[in-house]
Amino acid sequence: MNLDLRIPMGLMFSIVGIILTAFGLGTNHDATLYAKSLGINANLWWGIVLLIFGQTMFQLGRRGQKRQASLPPTPIDESRPRMGH
Secondary structure, eight states, X not given: OOOOTHHHHHHHHHHHHHHXXXXXXXXXXXTTTTTTTTTOOHHHHHHHHHXXXXXXXXXXXXXXXXXXXXXXXXXXXXXXXXXXX
16 A cells, blocks of 8 residues: 555645635735734735645655655565464
8 A cells, every 4th residue: 555645635735725825815905804913914924835835745745656666566475474364
């Protein structure tokens, strides 16, 4: 089983980052919305952070899968007893 959790996790964070970044860009000039955060567009900045984090995790997962695929398969030791047998 070659499931690397960094790939779906990276996609999830990237999607949320895209949504937050788009919302932050769409509401960039709304001073009343960002009055509680001292005028800082928190949606835009955290969207960018989540997008970078998501893409980093996705790329690390892809690189790990490529490295795993390039390794030769490990031989199965038939002399070892298997679990449940």
